[in-house]
Amino acid sequence: MPKYALYPGCSLETGGIEYGMSSHAVAHALGIEFLEVPDWNCCGASSAHMTDHLLSLALPARVLALAETLPVTEMVAPCAACHQRFAAVEYELSRDEDLKRKVNSLLERPYTGKVKLRSYLDIFANPETLEEIRKKVKRSLKGLKVACYYGCLFVKPPKVVNYVDDPENPQAMDNIMRALGAEPLPWPYKTECCGASLGMTKEEACTKLCNDILKIAKDSGADCIVAACPLCQQNLDMRQISVEKKYGTQYRMPIPFFTQLIGLALGLDPKTLGFKKLFVDPAGVLRKVGAA
Amino acid sequence: MGEVNFSQVMEQNRSFVDKVIEKSGQDIRQCYQCAKCSGGCPGSFAMDYLPNQIIRMLMLGMKEEVLKSQTIWVCMGCNTCTTRCIRDIEVAHVMDTLRQEAIKAGYAEKGRLVTIFNDVFLSTIRSYGRLFEAGLLMMNNMKTGNLFKDAQFGLPMMLKGKAKPFPHRIKGRKEIKNIFEKIKRMEGK
Ligand code: SF4
Ligand code: SF4
Numbered sequence: 001m002p003k004y005a006l007y008p009g010c011s012l013e014t015g016g017i018e019y020g021m022s023s024h025a026v027a028h029a030l031g032i033e034f035l036e037v038p039d040w041n042c043c044g045a046s047s048a049h050m051t052d053h054l055l056s057l058a059l060p061a062r063v064l065a066l067a068e069t070l071p072v073t074e075m076v077a078p079c080a081a082c083h084q085r086f087a088a089v090e091y092e093l094s095r096d097e098d099l100k101r102k103v104n105s106l107l108e109r110p111y112t113g114k115v116k117l118r119s120y121l122d123i124f125a126n127p128e129t130l131e132e133i134r135k136k137v138k139r140s141l142k143g144l145k146v147a148c149y150y151g152c153l154f155v156k157p158p159k160v161v162n163y164v165d166d167p168e169n170p171q172a173m174d175n176i177m178r179a180l181g182a183e184p185l186p187w188p189y190k191t192e193c194c195g196a197s198l199g200m201t202k203e204e205a206c207t208k209l210c211n212d213i214l215k216i217a218k219d220s221g222a223d224c225i226v227a228a229c230p231l232c233q234q235n236l237d238m239r240q241i242s243v244e245k246k247y248g249t250q251y252r253m254p255i256p257f258f259t260q261l262i263g264l265a266l267g268l269d270p271k272t273l274g275f276k277k278l279f280v281d282p283a284g285v286l287r288k289v290g291a292a
Numbered sequence: 293m294g295e296v297n298f299s300q301v302m303e304q305n306r307s308f309v310d311k312v313i314e315k316s317g318q319d320i321r322q323c324y325q326c327a328k329c330s331g332g333c334p335g336s337f338a339m340d341y342l343p344n345q346i347i348r349m350l351m352l353g354m355k356e357e358v359l360k361s362q363t364i365w366v367c368m369g370c371n372t373c374t375t376r377c378i379r380d381i382e383v384a385h386v387m388d389t390l391r392q393e394a395i396k397a398g399y400a401e402k403g404r405l406v407t408i409f410n411d412v413f414l415s416t417i418r419s420y421g422r423l424f425e426a427g428l429l430m431m432n433n434m435k436t437g438n439l440f441k442d443a444q445f446g447l448p449m450m451l452k453g454k455a456k457p458f459p460h461r462i463k464g465r466k467e468i469k470n471i472f473e474k475i476k477r478m479e480g481k
Contacts, residue, residue: 010423015454039463041421046369047413050391050406053315054478058471059417062464084371102478106471108464156371157382167375193334193370202405205338205366238448277452 004123005067005075005115006034009082009230010042015238016079016230018274022259023078025273029266030132032123037067037075043085046196057092057099058106060085065111074118078259080229081196084153084161086117091160119163121154121228124262125172133179138267140181141289146261147187147222148173149213151232155191167191173228173258180265187220189213194235203242210235211243214251224254224285226261233257237279254282264291305353312350316389322379323347329373329383339363343373343383346390359394363387365403418472421462425455 012020027034040063049056064086067075077083093100094113104110123129148170155167165172168191174184192213195206213236217225227233237255244250256278263273270291275282286292313319323344330342340362341349349358358364364387373383394400400407416424449455462468 010425014425014456015449017452017454039421041462041464041468042417042423044417045413045423047410048417049369049388051395051410051414052392052475052479053388054475055414055471058475059468062467062471106474108467108470152370152372157374157384160371191372193368193372195334196368196370202338202366205335208337209334277454279448279452 001031001033002123002129003033003035003072004118005070005072006036007040007043007063007067007075007077007082007086008036009077009079011079011230011234015234016257018260018277019078019230019233019257021272021274021277022257022263025268026259026263026266029136029263029268030124030129032129034076035070035072037063038069040066043077043082045081045085049085049088054103054106056085057089057103060089061093061103061111062107062109064089064113064115064117065107065109067115068112069109070115072115075115076118076120076123078120078228079231080151080153081231083117083120087161090117090162117162119154119161119165119172121150121165121172121176121258122163124258125175130175130179133176133262133266137180137265139265139289139291141177141261141265142181144182144285144288145221145223146177146182146184147217147220147225148177148184148190148258149217149225149227149232149236150191151227151229152191152193152196154228173226176258176262177226180261182261182265185220185222187216187222189216194232196231196235206235207239207243207246210239211247211249214240214243214253215249217253218251222253223288224256224282226258227255228258230257240280252280252284254278254280254285256282256285264289305355308355309350309353312386312389312393315393316382316386318382318386320347320350320381320386323351323381324379326378328376328378332372332376333367334370334372335363335366335368338366343367343387347381347383347386350386356399358390359397359399360402362402364390364394365400365406367391414472416459418469419465420459421465421468422460424459 044056044059150170155170158167177184195209233255260273327344330336330344333343336342346363367387369384371384
């Protein structure tokens with residue numbers, strides 16, 4: 001049974017609660033075991049790395065050091081923004097012994113690098129798990145056209161995130177969707193930025209970026225955009241009303257997480273997958289696959 | 293940009309370029325000015341100088357213009373530039389370094405909203421160890437004087453069970469505080 005340390009991050013219990021709910025439900029159904037990192041702290045997100053380089057490494061390094069107390073070899077962080085911060089720790093500290101010493105001098109428990117970061121997408125998109133998923137599909141998503149949206153931070157820059165997927169045209173989520181019976185559309189905005197935290201500080205810019213993504217997805221014929229990051233998801237889902245108002249459009253585009261769709265295909269109850277938590281009503285999607 | 297006497301400026305600010313190179317670990321002298329970084333930059337439409345121009349301006353020693361630019365605060369760290377650079381320069385990392393330098397040099401006026409947000413964000417981490425969204429929003433709005441920013445999302449977030457009314461305090465709060473304080477001492481702030 002695959003076993004991973006899980007770093008939920010601040011959003012999996014709040015803004016991205018449906019990502020958390022569906023992740024646990026799906027892991028259970030697929031026999032994946034998650035051990036939550038004990039007493040984890042916030043990774044510092046973009047605020048730390050915009051402000052201070054050492055801080056941006058020390059906060060996530062404390063988490064990785066705590067993960068080293070668990071009986072695991074790998075850790076996953078479902079939030080792409082958190083994932084990026086841990087990837088930066090691995091990348092920078094494995095190349096610079098001095099820096100590693102400096103960061104460790106800030107921590108109670110030293111970070112050794114024993115537990116490795118693994119892409120959250122990859123624990124589902126690897127060939128064995130895909131096979132497992134295919135075998136367990138009870139409610140095929142046949143006929144559902146999805147635009148897989150990876151955002152930036154799971155795939156860019158490849159040498160830091162250390163994940164074998166094409167940073168310009170990634171396939172991991174597309175492969176998962178195919179295994180569920182859905183039809184992943186080829187579309188050009190898979191890794192375009194949603195504006196990330198600009199939603200907080202420069203909203204007009206964020207609104208424009210979200211509008212571009214929503215429009216291209218709609219024009220590509222998508223029934224929904226599938227997200228893998230709670231930050232992107234929140235920008236596209238919660239802010240969709242403001243986008244529509246500003247641009248005089250009507251997308252009504254549901255933005256489920258990829259784990260919610262896996263759960264749907266595995267035949268799980270949409271309620272336990274947190275579909276009710278989405279802002280844009282996903283009823284159309286549920287109806288299309290016979291889950292409503 | 294106004295008029296700039298390049299030979300003078302270059303002489304005065306040579307050390308600044310070196311500092312940026314050292315801090316970011318990025319040898320921007322390798323830049324070919326191919327502008328691929330700017331071509332893919334999702335923030336370019338809202339920037340005053342494009343990412344490749346910022347790199348060029350750095351090389352020319354235009355410290356003030358760079359640190360006072362809108363660009364460094366529009367950049368959202370998406371890493372597209374870094375991914376695409378043909379000379380393997382981590383442009384996004386350079387942007388991080390420039391933001392940090394702008395704050396230190398007191399040039400962060402254009403980034404006021406960003407730095408306030410970051411300060412409030414980090415102060416909640418320092419106190420609780422984790423993010424407290426509701427507190428963050430309220431404090432941010434108070435400090436920016438924009439009281440009702442995102443207020444339309446508050447109630448729906450609550451109703452969906454997506455916003456917690458109270459912060460979660462981790463046990464290792466003292467460890468977190470130590471990290472902040474040790475860094476402050478190390479960097480002599
Ligand atoms: S992509 Fe790289 S080489 Fe090209 S202009 Fe940008 S920084 Fe310079
Ligand atoms: S990291 Fe910043 S400069 Fe680079 S492409 Fe993204 S927004 Fe533009």
